[in-house]
Amino acid sequence: MKNIYKKTSTYLAVLSAFALCAYQTKKIVDQPNDPIYKHIDPSVSPGTDFFSYANGTWLKQNPIPPAYSSWGIGNEVTEEIRDRLKKINEDALTANAAKGTATQKIGDFYYTGMDSTGIEKAGITPLQAQLNMIDQANDIAGILNAAAILTTTGTRNILGVRVSQDDKNSSKMMVQMGQTGLGLPNRDYYFKTDARTTRIRNDYNGKYLPTMLQLSGWDEQKAFAGAKSAYNIEKFLADSSRKLESLRDPYKNYNKITLAQLNRLTPNINWDGVFKTMEFKPVDSVIVGQPEYYKAVNQALKTFSANDWKAYLRLKLLSSYASYLNTALADESFRFSAKVLRGQKEQLPRWKRVLDTENGIMGELLGQLFVKVYFPEKSKERYIAEVEAIRQSYREHIMKLDWMSPQTKQKALDKLNAIHPKVGYPDQWKDFSTLVITRDSYAGNVMQARHWAYLVNINKLGKPINHQEWNMTPQTYNANYSPSNNEITLPAAQLLIPGMKDEDVDDAVAYGYVAASTIGHEITHGFDDEGRQFDAKGNLKAWWTPEDSVKFTQRAQMLVDQFNGYVVLDSLHINGKATLGENIADLGGIVLGVDAFKKTKQYKEGKKINGFTPMQRFFLGYAMGWLTHQRDEVLANQILTDVHAPAFLRVNVPLTDVPEFYDAFHIKKGDKMWIEPDKRVKIW
Numbered sequence: 001m002k003n004i005y006k007k008t009s010t011y012l013a014v015l016s017a018f019a020l021c022a023y024q025t026k027k028i029v030d031q032p033n034d035p036i037y038k039h040i041d042p043s044v045s046p047g048t049d050f051f052s053y054a055n056g057t058w059l060k061q062n063p064i065p066p067a068y069s070s071w072g073i074g075n076e077v078t079e080e081i082r083d084r085l086k087k088i089n090e091d092a093l094t095a096n097a098a099k100g101t102a103t104q105k106i107g108d109f110y111y112t113g114m115d116s117t118g119i120e121k122a123g124i125t126p127l128q129a130q131l132n133m134i135d136q137a138n139d140i141a142g143i144l145n146a147a148a149i150l151t152t153t154g155t156r157n158i159l160g161v162r163v164s165q166d167d168k169n170s171s172k173m174m175v176q177m178g179q180t181g182l183g184l185p186n187r188d189y190y191f192k193t194d195a196r197t198t199r200i201r202n203d204y205n206g207k208y209l210p211t212m213l214q215l216s217g218w219d220e221q222k223a224f225a226g227a228k229s230a231y232n233i234e235k236f237l238a239d240s241s242r243k244l245e246s247l248r249d250p251y252k253n254y255n256k257i258t259l260a261q262l263n264r265l266t267p268n269i270n271w272d273g274v275f276k277t278m279e280f281k282p283v284d285s286v287i288v289g290q291p292e293y294y295k296a297v298n299q300a301l302k303t304f305s306a307n308d309w310k311a312y313l314r315l316k317l318l319s320s321y322a323s324y325l326n327t328a329l330a331d332e333s334f335r336f337s338a339k340v341l342r343g344q345k346e347q348l349p350r351w352k353r354v355l356d357t358e359n360g361i362m363g364e365l366l367g368q369l370f371v372k373v374y375f376p377e378k379s380k381e382r383y384i385a386e387v388e389a390i391r392q393s394y395r396e397h398i399m400k401l402d403w404m405s406p407q408t409k410q411k412a413l414d415k416l417n418a419i420h421p422k423v424g425y426p427d428q429w430k431d432f433s434t435l436v437i438t439r440d441s442y443a444g445n446v447m448q449a450r451h452w453a454y455l456v457n458i459n460k461l462g463k464p465i466n467h468q469e470w471n472m473t474p475q476t477y478n479a480n481y482s483p484s485n486n487e488i489t490l491p492a493a494q495l496l497i498p499g500m501k502d503e504d505v506d507d508a509v510a511y512g513y514v515a516a517s518t519i520g521h522e523i524t525h526g527f528d529d530e531g532r533q534f535d536a537k538g539n540l541k542a543w544w545t546p547e548d549s550v551k552f553t554q555r556a557q558m559l560v561d562q563f564n565g566y567v568v569l570d571s572l573h574i575n576g577k578a579t580l581g582e583n584i585a586d587l588g589g590i591v592l593g594v595d596a597f598k599k600t601k602q603y604k605e606g607k608k609i610n611g612f613t614p615m616q617r618f619f620l621g622y623a624m625g626w627l628t629h630q631r632d633e634v635l636a637n638q639i640l641t642d643v644h645a646p647a648f649l650r651v652n653v654p655l656t657d658v659p660e661f662y663d664a665f666h667i668k669k670g671d672k673m674w675i676e677p678d679k680r681v682k683i684w
């Protein structure tokens with residue numbers, strides 16, 4: 001994934017002491033609209049902190065708005081798109097479109113979301129039926145029944161069940177069961193004792209949980225007791241949940257068992273009944289990611305009382321739907337989830353929140369309209385060509401590797417050749433014909449839509465894989481690699497530079513911004529610590545010789561050590577192991593991008609634009625891909641829960657491993673960005 005985050009002010013303060021000399025840039029401006037040129041902070045030397053040099057002026061001019069917890073190029077893209085989508089929604093609102101059409105669904109969804117009077121009047125009634133169902137659960141069977149039904153309408157609780165491809169047989173869909181059930185971002189939040197985490201935890205169980213219960217109609221005493229019960233259940237489950245880095249081993253997180261074995265693993269759970277309630281066709285076997293988690297659930301069902309479970313499930317439902325309910329609930333949800341956890345100061349205006357929700361529910365309906373206007377065929381062709389340029393660069397890199405045997409090289413090339421790119425937008429759009437949206441209730445629409453999406457997912461069981469389907473919308477600012485399909489998905493929004501026509505972007509910038517930071521990054525995921533364990537057909541299978549595996553792991557360990565060395569906030573240091581896959585992908589993306597770019601006309605001609613050589617522009621374009629800054633709360637959250645390192649490190653660390661970067665910016669010994677040649681990591 002390409003998710004983007006950024007820096008801490010602490011880091012900046014330390015670095016600014018080193019920023020003694022400004023890097024010399026020429027004053028000639030050939031392209032006044034050149035983002036590369038406009039973003040540079042000439043008071044920072046590229047050899048001291050390349051990220052701040054490349055992006056510093058933009059960052060100073062664009063502080064994080066109060067309604068955001070981070071702000072960067074991805075936000076600019078998102079804002080631009082949201083403005084366009086608003087117009088589409090407002091037109092749909094008054095179109096009087098025929099029932100069942102895309103326009104009717106878009107218009108009616110927007111209507112209910114914007115109807116703040118109706119939402120206020122309805123209060124908690126859209127959840128009443130589910131609240132009653134939870135209240136009637138008086139034994140383990142009843143609790144499981146309620147948990148199963150909540151899952152079918154998108155309320156995550158103890159059952160982390162979904163349908164996706166079998167890691168060891170990518171042509172088959174399987175029921176997959178993973179750890180879940182927590183209300184805090186992950187297991188570490190229940191145990192870490194530093195001041196920041198303790199404050200969050202205390203707010204969660206002492207304020208947020210009881211307030212939500214009170215707002216749902218419970219009296220104070222009952223609410224506090226209920227919050228305590230729910231928190232104790234979560235802590236119990238957290239104790240048996242795996243840490244972030246332990247989720248990266250695809251073999252250890254793959255346990256295929258029969259339904260009979262599952263029933264034996266968790267004797268307090270009648271899975272036949274649970275799956276039936278969850279609307280599954282008969283299930284004969286499942287893949288359990290973390291069996292110890294399900295053992296803990298099994299134990300917890302006996303350990304905690306029915307009343308404890310009622311409070312837990314009630315809170316799960318409230319947290320899951322609060323944003324679509326009356327002001328009191330929505331505000332408390334915002335206070336904890338956005339303010340306390342992410343440092344966001346104020347809520348986004350309602351129309352933006354509604355559009356974000358709508359995007360999550362029927363994004364492809366909106367996406368079709370979006371790409372028509374903003375992603376011309378010519379851009380699609382340009383980035384398909386960049387994919388092929390990166391693929392060719394990777395072939396050459398693999399063939400030249402001095403540490404890999406010819407045997408493994410051949411298999412790597414086979415896999416590389418088989419990678420399927422999805423660029424811009426789907427060739428075949430999702431079918432939303434069975435999704436029903438009305439003007440009755442906002443939360444009701446969300447519930448309907450979540451149930452619809454749930455059924456779409458579980459009905460994949462037993463069916464062939466649809467390789468045309470996209471797992472992201474074209475207007476999403478992100479990209480990904482799918483190991484099971486051996487494919488990359490590059491949504492249109494990720495490829496365009498906000499405020500610029502694609503045809504005005506020179507190749508140097510396009511190769512840095514897209515080919516290196518996105519295409520090369522995603523393709524390298526097929527060969528990172530996790531991805532390399534899947535073969536050309538997307539199956540988890542050992543295709544490396546044992547010696548080559550050892551050599552790969554040794555090289556990867558250098559990157560783990562490199563990142564482990566960074567403490568970014570208070571006592572929080574980067575988890576080199578958890579972020580390894582992303583760091584391998586970043587470094588791979590840069591080196592593949594550099595060599596692909598060297599083959600372009602612009603590189604060969606060597607003409608400067610706005611005082612910068614083509615290779616300098618390439619690296620500046622790469623840094624623009626990570627142009628973002630974030631609040632400390634987000635940074636702390638990211639370090640504990642995210643496999644991506646903060647954005648400034650995704651620029652400053654891998655670049656120190658790349659010889660062309662040293663040459664392009666004349667980095668020399670003594671510069672902060674300089675590391676000894678034998679310490680530089682080279683994997684691909």
Ligand SMILES: [Zn+2]
Nearest residue numbers: 001002582585
């Ligand atoms: Zn990634």
